Amino acid sequence: MKRIFFALCCSFLVLSGLGAQELGLHFMDDVFQSGSTNPGMMNRYRINVGLPSYYLSFYHSGPTIDDMLRENADGSFTIDVDAGLEHVEANNYLELSGGLETFNVGIRLNRLQFGISHAIRFGAFFKYKEELPQMAFNGNAQYIGETVDVGPGFDVSVLNEIALSGAFQVSEKLSVGARLKYISGVGNISTSKDQISIYTDPEYYQLTGTTDYQVNTGSDFFQLNVDTNDVSITTSNISAGDFFGGSTGFGVDLGAVYRVNDKITVAASVVDLGTINWNKNVTNFTSQGQYTFEGIDASETFFGEDSLDFEGVIDTIYDIFEFEEGSESYSTPLRTKFYISGTYNITETLEVGGLFFGQMVDGSLRPAIAVSARKRFGNIFSVGGVYAIRNNSFDNLGLNFGVKLGPVQLFGASDNIISVFKPYDTRNVNMRLGLNIAIAKKRTKSVDD
Numbered sequence: 001m002k003r004i005f006f007a008l009c010c011s012f013l014v015l016s017g018l019g020a021q022e023l024g025l026h027f028m029d030d031v032f033q034s035g036s037t038n039p040g041m042m043n044r045y046r047i048n049v050g051l052p053s054y055y056l057s058f059y060h061s062g063p064t065i066d067d068m069l070r071e072n073a074d075g076s077f078t079i080d081v082d083a084g085l086e087h088v089e090a091n092n093y094l095e096l097s098g099g100l101e102t103f104n105v106g107i108r109l110n111r112l113q114f115g116i117s118h119a120i121r122f123g124a125f126f127k128y129k130e131e132l133p134q135m136a137f138n139g140n141a142q143y144i145g146e147t148v149d150v151g152p153g154f155d156v157s158v159l160n161e162i163a164l165s166g167a168f169q170v171s172e173k174l175s176v177g178a179r180l181k182y183i184s185g186v187g188n189i190s191t192s193k194d195q196i197s198i199y200t201d202p203e204y205y206q207l208t209g210t211t212d213y214q215v216n217t218g219s220d221f222f223q224l225n226v227d228t229n230d231v232s233i234t235t236s237n238i239s240a241g242d243f244f245g246g247s248t249g250f251g252v253d254l255g256a257v258y259r260v261n262d263k264i265t266v267a268a269s270v271v272d273l274g275t276i277n278w279n280k281n282v283t284n285f286t287s288q289g290q291y292t293f294e295g296i297d298a299s300e301t302f303f304g305e306d307s308l309d310f311e312g313v314i315d316t317i318y319d320i321f322e323f324e325e326g327s328e329s330y331s332t333p334l335r336t337k338f339y340i341s342g343t344y345n346i347t348e349t350l351e352v353g354g355l356f357f358g359q360m361v362d363g364s365l366r367p368a369i370a371v372s373a374r375k376r377f378g379n380i381f382s383v384g385g386v387y388a389i390r391n392n393s394f395d396n397l398g399l400n401f402g403v404k405l406g407p408v409q410l411f412g413a414s415d416n417i418i419s420v421f422k423p424y425d426t427r428n429v430n431m432r433l434g435l436n437i438a439i440a441k442k443r444t445k446s447v448d449d
Contacts, residue, residue: 040255050104053434151196218278249276
């Protein structure tokens with residue numbers, strides 16, 4: 001059990017070499033997936049069928065790959081850890097999210113609109129303070145006589161989501177909508193407490209660790225088993241009913257769109273309000289207390305036969321902090337998002353807009369600001385650009401497009417196209433690609449026209 005627990009933590013860190021904040025999609029009102037950011041948006045077409053589509057988003061506030069690479073005289077590259085540590089902030093965040101939307105159907109009947117959708121979603125969040133990598137790579141000598149906080153926090157989940165949505169055209173100017181989500185948790189590993197502090201004695205150089213740390217794991221489809229010397233995973237047969245029981249939760253999206261006049265439209269929404277209760281195959285790992293140790297021989301503990309020995313690292317850390325195991329159910333919140341936007345139609349086919357976005361992360365609101373311009377060429381082609389300031393990053397330039405041939409619509413969006421050309425020097429990656437069947441365009445003087 002302990003090996004799997006810490007291996008999951010390490011494997012998540014590996015993902016940082018590669019959460020969802022889709023800003024450009026919000027302005028793509030000719031693509032009905034834009035309603036995922038605001039359920040109050042009325043569809044342009046009476047019948048919309050979303051075929052499987054995929055999205056991916058990545059963000060890291062710390063160093064990029066390019067920050068740590070150094071080119072040698074012979075053209076080869078080496079990793080300069082110290083150079084990378086110079087770009088570590090006091091508080092650092094890493095997010096990776098993605099998903100597969102298997103189907104999405106929307107139907108509009110005059111003033112009323114409703115839909116149903118299904119998606120499999122993955123989300124990973126990791127936070128750490130600058131002292132953690134500093135101590136890991138340069139040791140504790142720099143912190144003699146000090147108490148430093150090195151406890152990382154994280155939340156990794158795989159979810160199965162079914163959603164029912166509805167929207168209503170209250171008047172010619174106002175539309176409102178809501179989306180109710182039933183969520184079945186496939187698997188989760190997360191921290192509910194993340195306090196680990198280490199004090200280095202200035203006289204004897206002993207290390208004293210004080211912990212109030214808890215990691216929880218839960219899954220509907222596998223169970224971790226452990227005895228004295230062995231760890232195994234037992235999987236269960238998965239049936240359709242498993243997706244509607246076990247670890248479950250609910251979420252809700254709310255939104256409204258108001259057309260001020262023929263040129264100006266404003267909108268506001270809140271997305272992913274809710275929690276998931278993990279109560280199936282649950283294991284809790286808890287360390288609470290104070291522990292003194294002389295230190296470890298890194299060359300023997302971390303390495304074996306000139307390679308990194310993860311098993312040695314896992315066993316050593318687990319034994320030092322004396323983790324105890326339990327089986328109490330727990331809950332994790334959805335990552336709530338807020339959208340407040342306005343658009344201005346310069347002409348019938350050219351639109352500019354602005355957006356304030358906020359996401360709840362670790363109990364605080366992390367904002368982003370975006371401006372957009374979109375141009376439609378008849379009913380066949382649309383293209384747009386987005387510039388965003390987000391996560392203390394100012395080089396986010398996005399592109400999006402929609403191509404409609406008959407009833408088939410291909411669309412794509414990225415909030416940072418620069419990452420395609422500079423993949424090793426980016427902190428934000430975002431993309432979405434999909435196909436729709438859209439027929440019977442709605443022609444009214446309502447919000448969507």
